[in-house]
Amino acid sequence: MALVPWTPMRELQNIQEEMNRLMERFFGPSLVETTGELTFTGNWYPMVDVTETKDELIVTAELPGMKKEDIHISYRDGLLTIEGERKQEFEEKDVNFHRVERRYGRFSRTFQLPVPINENKINAVYKDGVLTIHLPKAEEAKAKEIPVKTS
Numbered sequence: 001m002a003l004v005p006w007t008p009m010r011e012l013q014n015i016q017e018e019m020n021r022l023m024e025r026f027f028g029p030s031l032v033e034t035t036g037e038l039t040f041t042g043n044w045y046p047m048v049d050v051t052e053t054k055d056e057l058i059v060t061a062e063l064p065g066m067k068k069e070d071i072h073i074s075y076r077d078g079l080l081t082i083e084g085e086r087k088q089e090f091e092e093k094d095v096n097f098h099r100v101e102r103r104y105g106r107f108s109r110t111f112q113l114p115v116p117i118n119e120n121k122i123n124a125v126y127k128d129g130v131l132t133i134h135l136p137k138a139e140e141a142k143a144k145e146i147p148v149k150t151s
Contacts, residue, residue, distance in 0.1 A: 044103030046063050048061045117137065
C-alpha cells in the first residue's frame with residue numbers, strides 16, 4: 001500500500017467539480033460547453049446527440065410531446081439552431097398537482113458545427129418525439145484518400 005500525500009488544493013478542486021456537477025444537474029448545462037455548443041436559452045432544453053460519419057453530421061434531439069409545427073431549424077455560417085416551444089395543455093381548473101417534473105416553454109440551442117456543410121441538402125425528420133437532422137458534409141470537408149505510389 002502506497003502513501004499518497006494530502007494536498008488541500010486537490011481536495012478543493014474535487015469539491016468544486018462535485019458542486020459543478022450538482023449545479024448542472026439542477027440548472028442544466030453551462031452556456032458554453034466544450035462540445036461546441038454556443039448557447040441555450042429558455043425554460044428547458046432538449047437532450048441532443050451529435051454524431052459524424054464520413055459523409056454527414058447527424059443531430060438527434062429528444063422533443064417528446066411537441067408538434068412539428070412548433071419546431072424551427074436554421075443553419076447559417078456554420079451554426080445550427082434548433083428552436084421551439086413545448087406547450088403545457090391543461091383545461092381543468094380544479095386540479096391539484098402532486099409532482100410536476102416535465103418542462104414546458106420556449107427553448108433555443110445553437111451549435112457550432114465542426115465541418116463545412118452542404119446546406120442545400122440538409123434534411124430533418126420528426127418521428128415519435130425524436131428530431132433527426134442530417135447535415136451532409138461539403139465536398140471540401142470530406143476526407144480524401146491519397147494513394148501511395150511506388151517509384
